[in-house]
Amino acid sequence: MTQTANHAHPTDNEGGKMGMWIFLFTELFLFGGLFLVYAVFRAKYSDDFHKAAYELDALIGTLNTVILLVSSMTVAMSITAIQKGSKKLAIKLLLTTIFLAIVFMVNKYFEWHHKFDIKVYPGSEVLQNLERGELLFFGLYYMMTGLHALHVIIGMILLVICIFKIKSGHIISNRYLLLENSGLYWHLVDLIWIFLFPLLYLLT
């Protein structure tokens, strides 16, 4: 319980990390609200949800799960690398992560694109004519994966910043708070997907 007496600058690692964690809590609750809505409608329209979940491509879902898991590992490893002082390796690992994130987004793009092709998008006529439960399922699907994709993008930006900071020597083996926090953020993205995946893709 000792204090940093100086002017509270980012050197307070513990504080910075704590702040990040608390921020992650708010993110969890942001998605938590959606999960709550999901739970309520699933209880109400379980058959429709089953039917609608068939429409989603479980293969793409599984693929994306694997991609995110691997990317989570590479981020975690990049922190190890920085701690051990190997800048090059850390950058390589981060680049791998970003590459995986891009693959994830491309998959997502094809998935959504396909949905749009068969006219299943919010407000479309096809959707309006479905059963109410299926309609809600797709509403939730777009809302949840959309918000998640937004987080993926933010995470990518953070990681890119980290790469630059490593290059310029702002992130080094004994000062890597930004990288650690970005890593935490990236894991959160993964964490949320871990729940989205069974709820949306596997409930057939």
Add this chain to the structure above:
Amino acid sequence: MENKTHISSYESHGRVLISLLLLTMLSVLVTWMEFGVFTIAVALTVASVKAFIVLTWFMHLKFESNFIRWMVAGVFVLFTLVLIITFIDYFFR
């Protein structure tokens, strides 16, 4: 300051990834096998285990201060409570 930084090895990250992948396989398999009503329970349990693993090792909770650990647990408990209380309405309607 309690700066006992823990450095996880590459291998341990690798092991974590493998267990996560195995669990993913498990949940996909489970849904193919159709456990009926239990499918969702199983799928969510597996997801929770995965989340736990990610939190503990990837997110380093294992080596974090107690405060953060308790808060994370608290947040999940809080969310569960909110869910349950909301369902006091929906179940008894």
Add this chain to the structure above:
Amino acid sequence: MSKNEKYSHESYLEYQGKYKGIWGWLFSTDHKRIGLLYLYSIAFFFVVAAILGLLIRIELIAPGPTIMDAQTYNGLFTVHGIIMIFIVVIPGLGAVFGNFFLPIMIGAKDVAFPRLNLLSWYIFILGAILAVASQFAGGGAPDTGWTFYVPYSSTSSTNVIFALTAAFILGFSSILTGINFIVTIHRLRAPGMGWFKMPLFPWSLYATAWIQVLATPIVGITLLMVIAERVLQIGFFDPALGGDPLLFQHLFWIYSHPAVYIMILPAMGVVTEIFPTFSQKPVFGYGAIVISSIAIAAVGYFVWGHHMFTTGISYWSRWFFSFLTFIVAIPSAIKVFNWISTMYGGSIDLKTPLLYAISFIFLFMIGGFTGLTLGALATNVHLHDTSFVVAHFHYIIFGGMGFAFFAGIHYWYPKMYGRMYNIKLANIAWGVLFTGFNVLYFPLFIIGIQGMPRRYFDYLEQFHTGHFISTIGAIILIIGIFMMLFNLIYYRHRGAVAPSNPWKGVTLEWQIESPPTHENFEEIPEIKTPPYLFKKES
């Protein structure tokens, strides 16, 4: 005018950093300057919303249209509510006094993330401007009430999206402030200041910050869903599309009930500082007050359903929420008893801050007990959405949080500006304000019980007297407020120079100069004693 020689050091008001003049304020990361930025902006929006409140009252002075049409009226109470709740009282005390005094009271030089702190203010301003703009832009002022109930809010053609976005952005600002305070309290307490040596205002901010962090995202996502409903026809809440309008109310109140404790907890913290100082006596039941703050924050999270007793939620749901509503009243009761006991046996100096603080107790009791009346199932059925509710929350928000704010500003004014206001004038202003307040809101209880619904542009003849008296009260109240404001503004530069410890307080902020220097402390103090120790030891 410049009596700066008097100060041994340059105060934060004169401090010249990287930027000069107005930029020195707009880009300052000094928590004290940010506190003042919040003070001025919140005061501004308070005046705007208060004028809207006055217009509401004038409209209601007599049955039939008086000065406006129904649509205008509906827009007025909506924007009045949105500004008052999301811009004035939710950030209110925390952002103004919290920013200014939290670091000082725990012996720190600033908050944990000063730049984030400034960013919160900018986000706040952005949201606030958007909220006010919604009144004027395109489709007309939003007319949904501050509660945004669907399906009305997803069909109304007014600027609802503006207002929703504004509330969303303001929520974000609130979250960032919360994070900042939590980390500050965890990391930056002066050496020796264990958790239970921390003064009680920081404690109340700590409890508040957790609610801010854990409840606000829920309303954020809910508002996003309403926006999605309006823009994309997703229909989570639209029964025609299979959605559930009651689900919206659940989500909304999951945030908005805890939000009322975001408003009141810091207010309780402020008065908890004032009673010991003006009684020259340690606070009574320090531990009990700490625990009750935390209990309010924790239990307060689970009572949201008491706003929905008549919506058709399940029987057991009503039972459960009513029960917990009563439980959450207990910590408030504990606090009231401890405050009164703090004064007992003291050497009481009845100065303006104390006047406001005791009227806080009085008004808070009325607001609280009428809250209990609303919390009981049978009586709630009769009173829900009547002007009884309106009176309840004005008593507890304006009478509680508002009066605590006035208490706080009169208490810390000398510290913030290094000047004294005119105490006599301040007392007179208090008298007018207090009278006006009760004349304004008490009649609303009575007509509420008689069945006067809220959000009514026009009313039946039998409610005329009550509304008439109430409007008279509003006018008295405004006179009081202007006296108070005049006093505070006029003596800002003209008042007598304030000593560093005019009230003989013992918490840390009174141990430094008035106004404080840029970095508050030359040397971070070592804390050895509990926070409220009045015995002269040497």
Add this chain to the structure above:
Amino acid sequence: MFGGASNLAEGVDKAFVFIFTISFIFIIGLTLLMIYILIRYRRSKVKEAMQFSGSIKLEILWTIIPLILVLFMFYYGWVGFAPMREVPDDAMRIRTIGRMWEWEFDYGQGKLSKVLVIPVNKPIRLDLVSEDVNHSLFIPAFRVKEDVVPGYDNWLWFTPLYTGEYEIMCTEYCGLLHYDMVTRARVVEQDEFEEWLENLEATGLVPDHPGLAVLKKNGCMACHSLDGAKLVGPTFKNLYNSQKTVLVGREESVILADDDYIKRAIYQPNDEIVKGYSRGLMNSYEKLITPAEIQLIIEYLKTLNGE
């Protein structure tokens, strides 16, 4: 606040009296105590404050006492409320429609009224239906209020105790003329009520028989007529309890079209084929129509006999 005019008012008013009494005692008592302390311990009189900082005993005392009091408040509130959700079976049901910005009371047979007229001393159940946004039906004199939520079947009930006129208001904000969504409840003697209902002109559409509603909902009318015309399938007219010649496999037999037959005809239509029609046209509705709905259909079919 008194002058409650329904059976539910007493419980509500009791809760009011109890809570208000406690509140007055505490508010006045504590305020007087504060004033006393302010005077007794004013600085000009007491120079040196006593230095004490708490007492566990007192803390426990003032936790327990309010706790007991609020539990009583909760109890009274609950007891006054519980009967509001226990509607007697013989209550007279009136469909109550809320729409922007008027109330409409549907007495059945197309008889609609803008004023709620009800017989005294009879349990009344209002089934609340919204056609657009949320409303809330509030009758202050009866101490009842319940929201009218679109897509959600809500209701309230009460027994009016005295004849007279009472206000009905909308207490859930519903837009421009929310304040104008007021009407009256007129409580009259039974015979006066009957006379009034008799003279009430049927202006609205007669709502469908619930059985017919099921038929329409499931698209039966595409193949079955009600008036004897032959469409894809046989007509429903005079079907119930008639003798039918059906083919089971290739065997012809005559059976009575009773409840059970109707049910089989809907759940397994292709087991027994009515003579003159072909197999495979009608599919089983087992997944779509519940037994309860079949009962409604049968009730409806009964009305198609005769003439």
